[in-house]
Amino acid sequence: MHAAEYHERTKHHLHGFAAGPGGLDWATQPEAFRDYGDCPQIALPLADQAPAIPFAALAGGVNPAAMPLSIDALGIFLSCSLAISAWKRYGPSRWALRCNPSSGNLHPTEAYLVMPDIPGIPAGLYHYRPQDHRLEQRRSDSTEMSQTLCNDTPAGSLLLGLSSIPWREAWKYGERAWRYCLLDLGHALAALRYAARLCGWQVRVLEQWTDQDVACLLGLDRADEFIPEEPEYPELLCLVTPTERSASIPIGCLAGCPSGLSAALAERPWSGKANRLSAHHSHHWPLIDEAIRATEQVSTRPGDGVANAQPAPLPFRCADSAVTIIQRRRSAQAFDGVTPLSREDFFSILDHCVPRPSVPPWSGRPAPAQVHLILFVHRVEGLASGLYALPRDLAAAPRLRSAMSDNFLWEAVTDAPEHLPLMCLLHADTRQLAARCACHQDIAADSAFCVAMLGDFEQGLATDSRGYRRLMVEAGLIGQTLYLGAEAYDRQGTGIGCFFDDALHELLGLRDRGFQVLYQFTLGKALVDTRIATEPPYPGVHQPTGA
Numbered sequence: 259m260h261a262a263e264y265h266e267r268t269k270h271h272l273h274g275f276a277a278g279p280g281g282l283d284w285a286t287q288p289e290a291f292r293d294y295g296d297c298p299q300i301a302l303p304l305a306d307q308a309p310a311i312p313f314a315a316l317a318g319g320v321n322p323a324a325m326p327l328s329i330d331a332l333g334i335f336l337s338c339s340l341a342i343s344a345w346k347r348y349g350p351s352r353w354a355l356r357c358n359p360s361s362g363n364l365h366p367t368e369a370y371l372v373m374p375d376i377p378g379i380p381a382g383l384y385h386y387r388p389q390d391h392r393l394e395q396r397r398s399d400s401t402e403m404s405q406t407l408c409n410d411t412p413a414g415s416l417l418l419g420l421s422s423i424p425w426r427e428a429w430k431y432g433e434r435a436w437r438y439c440l441l442d443l444g445h446a447l448a449a450l451r452y453a454a455r456l457c458g459w460q461v462r463v464l465e466q467w468t469d470q471d472v473a474c475l476l477g478l479d480r481a482d483e484f485i486p487e488e489p490e491y492p493e494l495l496c497l498v499t500p501t502e503r504s505a506s507i508p509i510g511c512l513a514g515c516p517s518g519l520s521a522a523l524a525e526r527p528w529s530g531k532a533n534r535l536s537a538h539h540s541h542h543w544p545l546i547d548e549a550i551r552a553t554e555q556v557s558t559r560p561g562d563g564v565a566n567a568q569p570a571p572l573p574f575r576c577a578d579s580a581v582t583i584i585q586r587r588r589s590a591q592a593f594d595g596v597t598p599l600s601r602e603d604f605f606s607i608l609d610h611c612v613p614r615p616s617v618p619p620w621s622g623r624p625a626p627a628q629v630h631l632i633l634f635v636h637r638v639e640g641l642a643s644g645l646y647a648l649p650r651d652l653a654a655a656p657r658l659r660s661a662m663s664d665n666f667l668w669e670a671v672t673d674a675p676e677h678l679p680l681m682c683l684l685h686a687d688t689r690q691l692a693a694r695c696a697c698h699q700d701i702a703a704d705s706a707f708c709v710a711m712l713g714d715f716e717q718g719l720a721t722d723s724r725g726y727r728r729l730m731v732e733a734g735l736i737g738q739t740l741y742l743g744a745e746a747y748d749r750q751g752t753g754i755g756c757f758f759d760d761a762l763h764e765l766l767g768l769r770d771r772g773f774q775v776l777y778q779f780t781l782g783k784a785l786v787d788t789r790i791a792t793e794p795p796y797p798g799v800h801q802p803t804g805a
């Protein structure tokens with residue numbers, strides 16, 4: 259199987275949805291949190307001591323002095339990325355929201371830290387528990403092994419692994435679920451990169467590690483410790499390192515897994531077993547396992563490159579601290595259908611979506627960008643309603659243009675910042691079109707604007723089979739950038755994973771499968787449901803900010 263086949267087979271069509279369970283079986287709803295049971299646990303501090311950096315500065319690329327790797331710094335890093343940001347209550351139902359969003363709030367992404375020995379945290383492998391902001395120790399590592407793993411990384415570094423449990427999403431969404439796992443992964447990576455910057459750190463994906471080696475390092479290949487119907491797959495291994503020292507990372511640690519690792523790891527003391535998420539599993543979706551296997555191949559090219567040099571992004575006009583914006587992020591359930599966004603605010607939100615090597619969440623991303631934006635502009639002051647395009651890499655613009663309908667205008671928006679290649683394709687009221695393409699969801703029409711993210715399949719899937727995962731993660735990174743940009747202007751965003759793929763392609767006049775829509779996003783003034791109560795994320799924490 260090829261990744262493009264998975265994508266094709268999981269399209270929603272106007273005449274029918276991708277294969278799914280056909281209804282929600284509440285009796286088998288997966289547990290909200292992963293738990294390894296009987297493991298030593300370490301409580302992490304919350305973000306009270308986080309530096310008071312304005313969000314505008316952080317998002318603009320300011321680089322604070324690196325915090326030494328400590329339990330306090332880890333507490334800040336995780337409470338501003340993957341932690342719970344609020345609990346919600348409505349009648350008898352209570353559910354957690356996190357700094358990172360997730361399709362259906364099902365959170366398939368899990369995080370693991372491979373720690374060197376530091377005060378309060380002995381060397382080893384730890385699973386992060388958002389439910390109580392703790393680390394649970396899966397494995398204890400000897401100092402010697404920890405040094406081998408860290409392979410001469412700069413002092414103050416750690417390895418961070420991300421995995422997906424597709425069953426969490428497949429329970430509700432069936433075969434399309436793995437798309438959502440990958441988009442969620444991109445959101446999580448972006449959340450980690452913003453939080454890392456707060457600590458003066460950088461999160462760099464180690465592209466050369468194979469799935470097999472990451473599974474071995476994170477203990478995901480220890481089949482006896484997992485429920486067979488609920489496999490957890492390795493996704494990314496990252497090096498978290500002080501930004502100021504990231505230029506001097508020795509090539510050895512980027513090159514892949516140290517030899518002989520698996521045998522050495524198996525001999526270490528392990529603890530805990532993965533909890534069962536569902537009492538039983540009425541459906542199984544082998545297409546997902548096939549797609550994962552089909553996209554394992556790692557390219558032979560070196561890890562991360564750098565994106566093209568760009569001037570700094572148009573700054574956010576926002577005085578709030580980065581911590582406030584990060585923890586306030588929420589998805590809108592509905593928009594007011596009235597409030598516009600100013601043109602300058604619109605431009606600055608879009609400008610932050612263009613990758614720059616020194617600006618989160620792009621730092622450490624390979625160039626060039628392979629996901630481009632199509633915008634349904636509904637309510638932006640001083641900008642005619644219509645369809646717009648923002649190629650995120652200028653070199654791809656001619657191919658994008660020739661792939662799409664000849665009827666589009668491709669008129670440059672003259673008062674956009676010079677470096678932002680925003681093009682008007684069509685003047686029209688696109689509200690109904692946007693909602694129709696987004697599986698008839700009103701949130702696509704009632705916002706200020708809605709985005710369709712077009713992935714460059716022609717180039718993105720050409721290098722290696724892993725290209726599909728990279729494209730989806732890139733779309734997730736853009737999604738998180740839009741969520742935070744919305745909050746900076748007292749607006750809200752919502753990711754849209756449910757859309758009619760080919761209806762969008764037809765609208766754009768796409769002639770072949772060279773570009774495919776990966777994700778949609780909508781942004782505007784949210785209507786808040788006041789019947790839903792908001793409670794603090796953890797005991798003893800004051801009332802959270804935001805809705």
Ligand SMILES: Cc1cc2nc3c(=O)[nH]c(=O)nc-3n(C[C@H](O)[C@H](O)[C@H](O)COP(=O)(O)O)c2cc1C
Binds near residue numbers: 356589591753756
């Ligand atoms: C990949 C992805 C796809 C999503 N798709 C939709 C969607 O189609 N419709 C919708 O109303 N919300 C969608 N959402 C929003 C989620 O439902 C929301 O993130 C989740 O309920 C958690 O709420 P929070 O974002 O406020 O933390 C999506 C979110 C993500 C990350």
